[in-house]
Amino acid sequence: MDYLYDEGDRDIIFFGFIIGVVSFDREDNPYEKSEADRFNHALRLANFLISDLAPLK
Incomplete structure (x- = not known):
C-alpha cells in the first residue's frame, strides 16, 4: 500500500x-492570473506534457 x-x-x-510554472516568470515575478486561470493553465500544461511523453513509454 505504501507505493500508492x-x-x-x-x-x-x-x-x-506545474502550477509554479504557469504562475511565475523566470525572475519569480507573479503573473496576474486568477486562481481559476492558474489552475486551468496548469491542467492544460500537464495534459500537454503527459500526452507528449506518452509515446516514449
Whole structure:
C-alpha cells in the first residue's frame, strides 16, 4: 500500500511544480492570473506534457 501513497505524493509535487510554472516568470515575478486561470493553465500544461511523453513509454 505504501507505493500508492508515494505515487500520490509524486503527483501532488509534479502538479505543484506545474502550477509554479504557469504562475511565475523566470525572475519569480507573479503573473496576474486568477486562481481559476492558474489552475486551468496548469491542467492544460500537464495534459500537454503527459500526452507528449506518452509515446516514449
